[in-house]
Amino acid sequence: MDSKKELDIFKKSIKFYKLSFNKRNNQNNNSEKKIKKNKTERLLTIGTWIIILGTWYIITELKLFSTTLVPSPYKVLTTFITILKEGYNNVSLWMHLGASFQRLFIALVLAIVTAIPIGLLSGYFSKIKAIVDSVVEFYRPLPPLAYYTLLILWFGIDNKSKVTLLFLAGFAPIYLACVSAVRKINKDYILSAKSLGASQKSIFFKIVLPACLPEIFTGIRTAVGVSYTTLVSAEMVAATSGIGWMVLDASNFLKSNVIVVGILVMGFTGILIDYGLRYLEKKIVFWKGHV
Amino acid sequence: MVNEEKKEFLIDIKNLKSVYGKNIDSVLALDNISLQIKRGEFLCVLGPSGCGKSTLLKTIAGYIKPTSGTCLMQGESITGPDWHRGVVFQSPTLYPWMNVKENVEFGPKMRGLSENEIKRIRTHFLDQVKLTGFGDKATFELSGGMKQRVALARALANYPQMILMDEPFGALDALTRVNMQSLIRNIWKENNSTFFLITHDIDEALSLGTRVVVLSKRPGRILKEFNVDFTHTILKNNSNHVMYSEKYFKVKNEILDLINNQIEKQH
Numbered sequence: 001m002d003s004k005k006e007l008d009i010f011k012k013s014i015k016f017y018k019l020s021f022n023k024r025n026n027q028n029n030n031s032e033k034k035i036k037k038n039k040t041e042r043l044l045t046i047g048t049w050i051i052i053l054g055t056w057y058i059i060t061e062l063k064l065f066s067t068t069l070v071p072s073p074y075k076v077l078t079t080f081i082t083i084l085k086e087g088y089n090n091v092s093l094w095m096h097l098g099a100s101f102q103r104l105f106i107a108l109v110l111a112i113v114t115a116i117p118i119g120l121l122s123g124y125f126s127k128i129k130a131i132v133d134s135v136v137e138f139y140r141p142l143p144p145l146a147y148y149t150l151l152i153l154w155f156g157i158d159n160k161s162k163v164t165l166l167f168l169a170g171f172a173p174i175y176l177a178c179v180s181a182v183r184k185i186n187k188d189y190i191l192s193a194k195s196l197g198a199s200q201k202s203i204f205f206k207i208v209l210p211a212c213l214p215e216i217f218t219g220i221r222t223a224v225g226v227s228y229t230t231l232v233s234a235e236m237v238a239a240t241s242g243i244g245w246m247v248l249d250a251s252n253f254l255k256s257n258v259i260v261v262g263i264l265v266m267g268f269t270g271i272l273i274d275y276g277l278r279y280l281e282k283k284i285v286f287w288k289g290h291v
Numbered sequence: 292m293v294n295e296e297k298k299e300f301l302i303d304i305k306n307l308k309s310v311y312g313k314n315i316d317s318v319l320a321l322d323n324i325s326l327q328i329k330r331g332e333f334l335c336v337l338g339p340s341g342c343g344k345s346t347l348l349k350t351i352a353g354y355i356k357p358t359s360g361t362c363l364m365q366g367e368s369i370t371g372p373d374w375h376r377g378v379v380f381q382s383p384t385l386y387p388w389m390n391v392k393e394n395v396e397f398g399p400k401m402r403g404l405s406e407n408e409i410k411r412i413r414t415h416f417l418d419q420v421k422l423t424g425f426g427d428k429a430t431f432e433l434s435g436g437m438k439q440r441v442a443l444a445r446a447l448a449n450y451p452q453m454i455l456m457d458e459p460f461g462a463l464d465a466l467t468r469v470n471m472q473s474l475i476r477n478i479w480k481e482n483n484s485t486f487f488l489i490t491h492d493i494d495e496a497l498s499l500g501t502r503v504v505v506l507s508k509r510p511g512r513i514l515k516e517f518n519v520d521f522t523h524t525i526l527k528n529n530s531n532h533v534m535y536s537e538k539y540f541k542v543k544n545e546i547l548d549l550i551n552n553q554i555e556k557q558h
């Protein structure tokens with residue numbers, strides 16, 4: 001082969017490649033930047049808590065404030081044990097927690113089974129979105145306690161009004177997550193499924209739903225967080241049982257130790273719930289972060 | 292009689308014109324395309340970036356409708372995507388919530404084949420793309436080349452009349468590319484199937500195609516078609532690359548001139 005000809009071809013090839021690659025250089029370099037929680041950060045977290053608890057201990061030890069206002073860690077611990085053993089107001093801690101969680105659970109199940117289909121359909125069909133979206137957008141930024149008063153008037157002071165309140169609080173984040181998930185779905189997933197012979201129904205259940213699951217899960221976690229805080233506040237406004245009510249009742253009698261116990265219990269259960277959800281997420285949406 | 296004649300072609304495109312958008316914002320992507328694809332052909336499409344190659348593929352796949360003109364498959368108008376035309380995308384669209392096996396089985400499952408049949412198909416095509424033993428792997432555990440092979444197996448699993456591929460090896464490294472090319476060539480021969488492949492790599496087109504179509508810059512028109520048989524030579528010699536010959540360079544040179552001319556006009 002004569003080399004001049006080859007060189008000629010080579011030059012032309014380069015020119016051609018340069019130009020044809022022009023529009024193709026926006027390919028994302030899949031550099032997986034995994035945020036590892038390294039040792040220093042963990043130490044910082046632990047250190048922060050040692051300082052918080054230490055300050056608390058020192059303040060009470062030096063008796064800077066009256067124990068009615070700031071109970072000592074020891075007092076809180078003994079109160080916790082007493083409440084655990086004997087309950088509060090003759091009702092066990094588990095009953096209080098149970099009452100709270102029953103409301104939370106019913107409301108969230110209702111929110112999940114309604115918000116997911118409505119949200120996915122809203123993402124799919126702009127006509128449905130036109131109907132639902134503005135309503136959700138209107139009530140979502142409202143502080144739940146603002147319309148809670150109305151719900152009490154309509155449904156009474158006990159469970160029904162609270163479940164409705166929590167349902168509304170939980171519905172919005174799940175719904176919005178679903179809408180955005182459908183909008184963001186990789187269109188090639190749907191096209192390839194069609195080319196493989198999938199029906200509309202199969203595409204919805206086998207492609208769209210799983211493709212949206214990661215975002216749906218994020219929505220559910222947000223919903224649980226919002227509902228949980230809403231629940232506690234609602235019980236502090238009006239209730240006859242529940243962990244929020246326990247705190248409210250204790251404050252009426254200046255039992256600050258019980259208040260602190262209540263707050264700590266709420267905090268830890270909140271963390272536990274989120275931990276559980278994250279575990280479920282890892283199991284169910286195992287591909288998240290890998291695509 | 293007329294109908295019989297038409298059916299001689301698997302795909303019959305006549306005066307295809309494809310426009311995106313409306314009014315002032317509209318983009319004329321393809322104009323006056325007439326192209327016939329016979330059963331068993333390996334058609335490669337070359338053209339400058341943005342000239343409408345993908346648009347042509349999407350039209351044949353049934354993802355978009357012609358603005359005017361016709362696109363027939365076995366004499367019938369293509370109205371939407373269906374499993375007779377398998378598609379392999381530029382970046383593999385494997386479903387990450389399914390493992391390799393389930394991805395390959397997706398098509399046959401959707402068509403309601405029996406369990407046994409599905410299993411047989413899956414085993415056969417995983418073997419054909421040399422991924423036996425990878426069935427239970429998650430898709431995100433695979434390399435780029437493996438992913439593309441799963442995507443190919445998934446498309447093949449429906450025994451489609453033809454396979455459409457849009458720059459399927461564009462994102463792969465040079466070595467993997469060459470391996471993928473011989474894999475495709477062998478599958479094409481073994482399955483006696485029809486391929487439509489878009490590429491920006493002239494060597495790829497010449498070493499795989501039985502026919503190479505060169506498109507002009509946008510709006511894409513067919514500049515020239517080349518009937519080549521380097522792929523047969525490769526198969527006959529049982530090698531996996533082109534034996535460079537006078538004839539090869541002549542064709543390659545001509546194609547380069549055609550495309551470079553197009554690009555120069557643009558600037």
Ligand SMILES: Nc1ncnc2c1ncn2[C@@H]1O[C@H](COP(=O)(O)OP(=O)(O)O)[C@@H](O)[C@H]1O
Pocket residue numbers: 311312318319320338339340341342343344345346347509
């Ligand atoms: N969905 C779309 N809407 C508007 N214009 C589009 C769309 N898809 C492609 N185009 C335009 O049509 C032309 C041809 O696109 P395409 O077929 O993807 O080219 P190629 O695959 O040859 O690079 C390009 O100018 C592109 O910008």
Ligand SMILES: [Mg+2]
Pocket residue numbers: 344345457
């Ligand atoms: Mg393209």
